[in-house]
Amino acid sequence: MPDTTAPTATRAPAPFFTRRTPGQGPGLALFLNAGDPPLPVLRDLVLMLDQEKVDCLELAVPFPDSVTDGPVIQRSARRALDRGGAGLDDVLAFIADVRPHLAHLRIALLADWSHSLKHRDLADATRDIAAAGADGLLIHALPPRLRQSHLETAAAAGLPVVTTCYTKSPPGTQAQAAAHASAYLYLVAHYGRSGTAPAAGHAALAQAVTALRAHTASPIAVGFGVSTRQDVQAVGAAGADAAIIGSAAVAAVERAQEAGHDVTEAFRAFVRSVLPPTPHHPS
Numbered sequence: 001m002p003d004t005t006a007p008t009a010t011r012a013p014a015p016f017f018t019r020r021t022p023g024q025g026p027g028l029a030l031f032l033n034a035g036d037p038p039l040p041v042l043r044d045l046v047l048m049l050d051q052e053k054v055d056c057l058e059l060a061v062p063f064p065d066s067v068t069d070g071p072v073i074q075r076s077a078r079r080a081l082d083r084g085g086a087g088l089d090d091v092l093a094f095i096a097d098v099r100p101h102l103a104h105l106r107i108a109l110l111a112d113w114s115h116s117l118k119h120r121d122l123a124d125a126t127r128d129i130a131a132a133g134a135d136g137l138l139i140h141a142l143p144p145r146l147r148q149s150h151l152e153t154a155a156a157a158g159l160p161v162v163t164t165c166y167t168k169s170p171p172g173t174q175a176q177a178a179a180h181a182s183a184y185l186y187l188v189a190h191y192g193r194s195g196t197a198p199a200a201g202h203a204a205l206a207q208a209v210t211a212l213r214a215h216t217a218s219p220i221a222v223g224f225g226v227s228t229r230q231d232v233q234a235v236g237a238a239g240a241d242a243a244i245i246g247s248a249a250v251a252a253v254e255r256a257q258e259a260g261h262d263v264t265e266a267f268r269a270f271v272r273s274v275l276p277p278t279p280h281h282p283s
Contacts, residue, residue, distance in 0.1 A: 016106050016136065016160075016184045017055055017219040017242045025276045026235050027242035029056035029108070029221055030249045035086030036062070036076045037253055037263045039094050044264045046098050050105040052271050055242060056221075058108045058138070061091050063115035066140070072247040076254065088116045088125075092132035099133030108136035108162055108183060113143065122146065123153040130157040136183030138162035151180055162186055167208045174208075178215035185216055186244065189224040202226065202234040202243075209239040229274050245274060 017027035030049065034042065049057060062080035066073065080086045088111060095107055109129055111117055117125055117139065129137055137159055142150055154161045160183035165174045167190060178185050187209065189202060202222060209220055222235045223244030235243035249270065256266035 016108075017221065026232060026240055027055035027219070027221070028232065028275060029058055029223075029242055029244040030054060030271070031058040031060065031073075031110075031223075031244065031246035032249060032253065033060045033062040033073070033076045033080045033086075034091040034094060035080030035083055036250070037257060038083060039085065039090070041263050043094070043098055045267055046105065046107075047101060048264050048268055049271065050102045052268065052275070053104050054271060054275075055104070056106045056108055056135075058110055058244065058246075059091065059095070060110040061088050061112065061116045062086050063112040063140075066112070068140075070247055072251050072254065076250045088120075092128060092134075095134055096132045106135040107133070108138055109134040110138045110140060110162075112140040113146075114141060122149060123156070126150075126153045126157045126159060130154075130159040134159065136160045136162050138164070138183075138186065147180075154182075164188060165212075166190070167205060171211075174212060175215045178212045178218075178220075181216050181218040184219040184221050184242065185212060187212065187220055187222045187240065189222055189226075202231055203237045205235075205238040205240070213239075227274075229276065232274055233276070248274075 032042070032045075037045065046057060060077070062077040064077060064081060066077065069077070091109070095109070099107065111129075126137070137154060138161070139150060151161065161180065162183045162185075163177040163181040164186040165177035166188045169177070187205070189205060202225070205222060209222070212220055219241035221242035221244050222238065222240045223246060226232060226235060226243045226245050227248035232243040232245075249267075252267055252270040253263060256263045
């Protein structure tokens with residue numbers, strides 16, 4: 001396990017998506033599986049994301065056969081698992097190594113309950129994740145009976161949590177997810193698998209975003225089907241604080257690896273293609 005020099009309970013939560021200025025547009029989160037690309041390459045890629053002022057990396061401990069993921073992310077998880085060396089302990093060691101070198105980028109760890117956490121003590125695992133330097137935690141497929149325990153152990157460890165809800169979730173479910181989000185609320189644009197977009201477009205989510213604002217002061221990030229600069233701008237037009245790009249980001253890594261290109265530089269080009277043009281990010 002990574003060492004820590006200070007008690008995790010005193011660790012100040014890192015803010016997500018709070019450095020926006022009027023007219024700047026929404027923040028950006030990118031999803032990748034740890035181990036795809038291999039961790040040494042991923043380290044260079046993460047440092048590049050910090051240089052490019054990407055706000056957040058949703059870094060998944062890879063797990064097989066996710067029912068919520070489309071084929072692109074499923075293939076990525078399988079590549080990472082087949083290579084080995086990307087279990088929870090490996091990913092925490094990776095975060096502990098790279099986190100001190102990041103000035104802007106936040107890391108939200110995504111861990112599947114059954115694959116990565118079920119056989120561990122939840123409180124111990126949460127403390128380990130906080131000690132490694134993760135800025136937030138999203139547990140995939142957490143059993144509802146453990147939700148309160150998760151929130152309590154994360155609060156005790158000083159680790160902000162990412163909660164999720166769908167645009168079609170019942171109002172009570174949405175309100176609960178919003179109220180418990182201490183890192184950010186992940187609003188899933190529509191029910192289905194990752195990589196598919198809502199039929200009416202992301203800008204049509206404005207009403208859902210406004211309704212969620214009544215229940216949280218935490219940022220609201222929208223994902224599923226976000227793949228282009230236009231999609232990111234539409235998410236911003238809906239009033240969300242950030243856009244989350246998953247399948248398109250993973251596909252950029254896949255294409256670079258298949259073509260034998262420099263993955264970090266190919267991914268830099270992808271990042272610049274989806275960020276709004278600024279002096280730092282020319283068109």
